[in-house]
Amino acid sequence: MQELKDRIVKEGKVLPGNIIKVDGFLNHRIDTGLMDRIAVEFGKHFNMDDVTMILTAEASGIALAAICAQHFGKSMIFAKKAKSDNIEGGLYQSDIFSYTYKKKVTLLVSKEWLSKDDKVLIIDDFMANGEAIRGLCEIVENAGASLVGIGCAVEKGFQGGGDRLRAAGVNLKSLAIIEKAEPGDIVFRDEED
Amino acid sequence: MQELKDRIVKEGKVLPGNIIKVDGFLNHRIDTGLMDRIAVEFGKHFNMDDVTMILTAEASGIALAAICAQHFGKSMIFAKKAKSDNIEGGLYQSDIFSYTYKKKVTLLVSKEWLSKDDKVLIIDDFMANGEAIRGLCEIVENAGASLVGIGCAVEKGFQGGGDRLRAAGVNLKSLAIIEKAEPGDIVFRDEED
Numbered sequence: 601m602q603e604l605k606d607r608i609v610k611e612g613k614v615l616p617g618n619i620i621k622v623d624g625f626l627n628h629r630i631d632t633g634l635m636d637r638i639a640v641e642f643g644k645h646f647n648m649d650d651v652t653m654i655l656t657a658e659a660s661g662i663a664l665a666a667i668c669a670q671h672f673g674k675s676m677i678f679a680k681k682a683k684s685d686n687i688e689g690g691l692y693q694s695d696i697f698s699y700t701y702k703k704k705v706t707l708l709v710s711k712e713w714l715s716k717d718d719k720v721l722i723i724d725d726f727m728a729n730g731e732a733i734r735g736l737c738e739i740v741e742n743a744g745a746s747l748v749g750i751g752c753a754v755e756k757g758f759q760g761g762g763d764r765l766r767a768a769g770v771n772l773k774s775l776a777i778i779e780k781a782e783p784g785d786i787v788f789r790d791e792e793d
Numbered sequence: 794m795q796e797l798k799d800r801i802v803k804e805g806k807v808l809p810g811n812i813i814k815v816d817g818f819l820n821h822r823i824d825t826g827l828m829d830r831i832a833v834e835f836g837k838h839f840n841m842d843d844v845t846m847i848l849t850a851e852a853s854g855i856a857l858a859a860i861c862a863q864h865f866g867k868s869m870i871f872a873k874k875a876k877s878d879n880i881e882g883g884l885y886q887s888d889i890f891s892y893t894y895k896k897k898v899t900l901l902v903s904k905e906w907l908s909k910d911d912k913v914l915i916i917d918d919f920m921a922n923g924e925a926i927r928g929l930c931e932i933v934e935n936a937g938a939s940l941v942g943i944g945c946a947v948e949k950g951f952q953g954g955g956d957r958l959r960a961a962g963v964n965l966k967s968l969a970i971i972e973k974a975e976p977g978d979i980v981f982r983d984e985e986d
Contacts, residue, residue, distance in 0.1 A: 624906060
């Protein structure tokens with residue numbers, strides 16, 4: 601998606617440790633118009649008529665997932681990252697390693713709101729090692745639901761998380777795949793569409 | 794907002810400790826169509842032309858705030874609840890007590906993305922003691938920005954957070970104010986509009 605790539609080049613910052621900071625429009629301050637145009641792009645790649653539920657993980661995926669879900673008239677659900685007293689009863693859970701927080705995190709989704717009849721599209725703002733996405737896939741599997749696909753806004757291609765999913769046959773669409781990120785030099789993977 | 798009140802009565806669960814669980818449509822699984830209709834209601838109460846930024850706190854406020862912001866063509870920003878390595882530089886911060894997690898939490902907003910020129914509408918899904926909202930107001934004040942108002946979907950009126958804000962002269966609109974919550978008996982405050 602050219603607009604997204606242009607924004608990454610223009611406004612993204614590369615920090616030590618290959619961290620690409622796009623918190624001015626994607627995951628802290630949110631450019632909601634851009635999120636809606638990202639939804640349109642996902643709509644070209646996934647058959648939204650098939651989807652019954654959009655799933656993401658808190659917190660930074662929620663804004664994009666909510667706007668995508670609203671655009672296509674779907675419900676969305678977000679996996680929580682810590683057990684609070686307000687979640688009761690049965691939970692689907694998956695342990696992942698958060699590279700952002702450098703610790704194990706458990707993703708939790710209430711069994712009440714995700715069922716084997718759901719056809720799930722996972723949406724996330726960012727994929728690096730793919731741990732959060734792996735956890736979300738595990739939750740879909742635990743629920744006995746079908747995975748329609750995974751839509752990511754930005755993928756750090758050089759960290760391999762996305763390619764592992766593609767090799768496993770998952771329908772993954774990332775709208776900007778970054779192959780190299782150095783200050784002043786961000787290179788994207790060529791894409792067929 | 795009658796639709797919201799009806800959903801609370803029909804689908805809400807009252808748990809011990811006066812916890813009102815509405816996680817089937819508001820803050821875990823999200824009914825995005827309802828969120829958009831809530832946005833329309835807020836649009837009747839606040840002059841959206843005045844607003845430059847919608848502010849909320851992670852995680853459960855993000856879906857509603859994002860859909861409201863998208864509806865009115867605004868940017869939104871969410872206060873983060875823990876310091877991650879991906880936030881650098883100056884931060885506005887406010888310490889609040891989280892009754893959900895029973896501990897002190899620090900709300901953080903990057904100084905880069907909120908300025909004294911912003912006219913801020915705070916949006917949140919739920920207000921009980923009003924600690925999160927108080928923290929968000931403090932961040933708006935620290936930024937030197939103007940507070941246009943506060944829009945809440947559900948307020949637990951009997952916990953007093955909302956009334957303290959109204960007494961302080963804040964333009965607060967809650968679309969469903971719960972005055973009493975016992976299993977099978979949820980009573981709303983009468984409202985003039």
